[in-house]
Amino acid sequence: MKNTTSNLQKNNRIAIIGGGPGGLTLALILQRHDIDCVIYERGFAESIRDQGGTLDIHKDSGQLALKEAGLLEAFHKIARYEGEDLLLVDKHGTVYRKEVDDTGKEGERPEIDRGALCELLLNALDPQRIRFGYKFIAATPLENGKHELHFENGHVDTVDLVVGADGAFSKLRPLLTDASVEYSGLSMVELNIEDAVNQHSDLISFNGRGSMIALSDNKGILAQLNGNGQIRVYLSFCADRNWVDMNGIPLDKPQVAKHEFLKLFDDWDEMLKNYIRYAGDRIVTRRIYMLPIGLTWESRKGITLLGDAGHLMSPFMGEGVNLSMLDASVLALSLVKYGDFEESILSYERRMYEYSSPLAEMSDDSLKRFFDDNGASRVRDWFEQMEQGDQNEG
Ligand SMILES: Cc1cc2nc3c(=O)[nH]c(=O)nc-3n(C[C@H](O)[C@H](O)[C@H](O)COP(=O)(O)OP(=O)(O)OC[C@H]3O[C@@H](n4cnc5c(N)ncnc54)[C@H](O)[C@@H]3O)c2cc1C
Missing domain, CATH: 3.50.50.60 (FAD/NAD(P)-binding domain)
Incomplete structure (x- = not known):
């Protein structure tokens, strides 16, 4: 036994x-x-x-x-449950997918x-x-x-x-x-917008209640509204492993650093750049490993x-x-x-x-x-394929 x-x-x-x-x-x-x-x-x-x-x-x-x-x-x-809402855009702010559940049903x-x-x-x-x-x-x-x-x-x-x-x-x-x-080839810069819910209504009405994903040119601005009213932002870059240490951006001088990050998204929509402008002084870099x-x-x-x-x-x-x-x-x-x-x-x-x-x-x-040239359209296509697959199975 x-x-x-x-x-x-x-x-x-x-x-x-x-x-x-x-x-x-x-x-x-x-x-x-x-x-x-x-x-x-x-x-x-x-x-x-x-x-x-x-x-x-x-x-x-x-x-x-x-x-x-x-x-x-x-x-x-x-x-x-409202945190499941999703907005997917490209660098111009063109919407590729918007999921807003106002049915009150639990996802x-x-x-x-x-x-x-x-x-x-x-x-x-x-x-x-x-x-x-x-x-x-x-x-x-x-x-x-x-x-x-x-x-x-x-x-x-x-x-x-x-x-x-x-x-x-x-x-x-x-x-x-x-x-x-192993390093995945992707590095992120984490920013925080404190009390976004009360301080930045323009961004909140753009972002919605959940996640906002902006993708173009192998880069991204990924944002999530947290339960405490802050927005957590991840600027994401395909970059060499040593980029976060060698890019010359002084993280200990947040205003200068944010100015440099804005330059990296120079041709992106102004509302998307607000995710950088409104962020506080805490800047954390992350390499994505697997x-x-x-x-x-x-x-x-x-x-x-x-x-x-x-x-x-x-x-x-x-x-x-x-x-x-x-x-x-x-x-x-x-x-x-x-x-x-x-x-x-x-x-x-x-x-x-x-x-x-x-x-x-x-x-x-x-x-x-x-993190493809056309990330927003590739991610939208993927969502649609998944839905098609679910319908076929159902
Ligand atoms: C930017 C980013 C975004 C993410 N987003 C998502 C997401 O949306 N959804 C999702 O599912 N996952 C997400 N993840 C991944 C998720 O955070 C992890 O997969 C998850 O936290 C793993 O849980 P874990 O308990 O295995 O390890 P961890 O959460 O890493 O916990 C490990 C614990 O071990 C402790 N520890 C470490 N070393 C020692 C030591 N030597 N002695 C004693 N204690 C030690 C640490 O302090 C920590 O408390 C994300 C990760 C990153 C980096």
């Missing part, structure tokens, strides 16, 4: 590295099944709650995981700010199950699948299962694979990865957070079902490869579609 869950409850230590959406969801589902575990998170509760950006949570992945965590109803109460991909999602998860978690300020630095494999974990603050823990939910630059990943993240598509590794007892740590992909399908949470749910339920680390990890990893690899491929295709 197989081991039972109670064996996991009594005799084993499980550590989760990283308290992002994936790690928190895993800990919560294990908590619901009375399986002990601890999250080691390098940041602090306030920083996790404060992280910005809005995420759409999909019915067939992120929402499934929230259901397993017992939080689906609470999520529905704070989710922004399948409501939005939530990342901070609000993490707060929802954190508030439901027993505080004993998460340790903040513990930066994981290395793990030593021991006998029988155990690992000795080392943290920057000197803490050492020996565990039976360690789960790497530590994001794109996972420190646990090298124990399972030599693969590492793991090799279809990455797998030899399964090992006592260690696995989930979310971005296992399948970092381009964000242009909006799948990342949803897959992290789905992974968490599949892994937790596999542990509950098998009560044995070897079998449950093998089963989880097999399923995770199956559903994440095609989505990683689609996300990569989507990046290429967005």
Whole structure:
């Protein structure tokens, strides 16, 4: 007979590295099944709650995981269904697609700010199950699948299962694979328009209640209205990896930097340039990285990865957070079902490869579609093909 869950409850230590959406969801589902575990998170509760950006949570992945965590109803109460609205334009402001749902019906991909999602998860978690300020630095494999974990603050823990939910630059990943993240060819400059709802009604009426995507000439201005009334803006460029460091734009002088960014969008519509003009002084650069598509590794007892740590992909399908949470749910339920680390990890990893690899491929295709000479028309055509496919299936 197989081991039972109670064996996991009594005799084993499980550590989760990283308290992002994936790690928190895993800990919560294990908590619901009375399986002990601890999250080691390098940041602090306030920083996790404060992280910005809005995420759409999909019915067939992120929402499934929230259901397993017992939080689906609470999520529905704070989710922004109007955030699903979309405006797709080119550099002249010509509209290629406009989605506005005023039927009051609940769509399948409501939005939530990342901070609000993490707060929802954190508030439901027993505080004993998460340790903040513990930066994981290395793990030593021991006998029988155990690992000795080392943290920057000197803490050492020996565990039976360690789960790497530590994001794109996972420190646990090298124990399972030599693969590492590669630069995707896309760099972003993140800007914020504080209190746009009250301060910039012209931009709000253009942007609408959800996302605005302006694409032309292999560049983009991507904007999302967040729940707190700010607009988060991502200026996006196909560029060499060192562009963000070598472009000579002084980010510590925001007015000068914004002037330089405006020059890069010189021939774009004035309303689109307002996304740069109205932005505050906080400017953050990001390179978009991805793991090799279809990455797998030899399964090992006592260690696995989930979310971005296992399948970092381009964000242009909006799948990342949803897959992290789905992974968490599949892994937790596999542990509950098998009560044995070897079998449950093998089963989880097999399923995770199956559903994440095609989505990683689609996300990569989507990046290429967005940042084409005629990104707006390519993205519109793609939406229409998808709708046609859905109708044919239906
Ligand atoms: C610009 C941009 C836009 C995006 N937009 C979307 C979107 O619209 N929809 C979507 O689904 N996804 C989006 N994503 C992707 C999404 O943010 C990620 O896929 C998701 O956050 C992954 O969750 P995770 O829990 O696996 O990892 P993370 O969210 O990266 O969490 C990892 C956690 O581990 C902690 N950690 C890291 N290293 C250590 C360490 N050494 N020790 C201890 N703790 C550690 C971190 O502090 C963090 O809390 C976007 C990403 C980017 C860059």
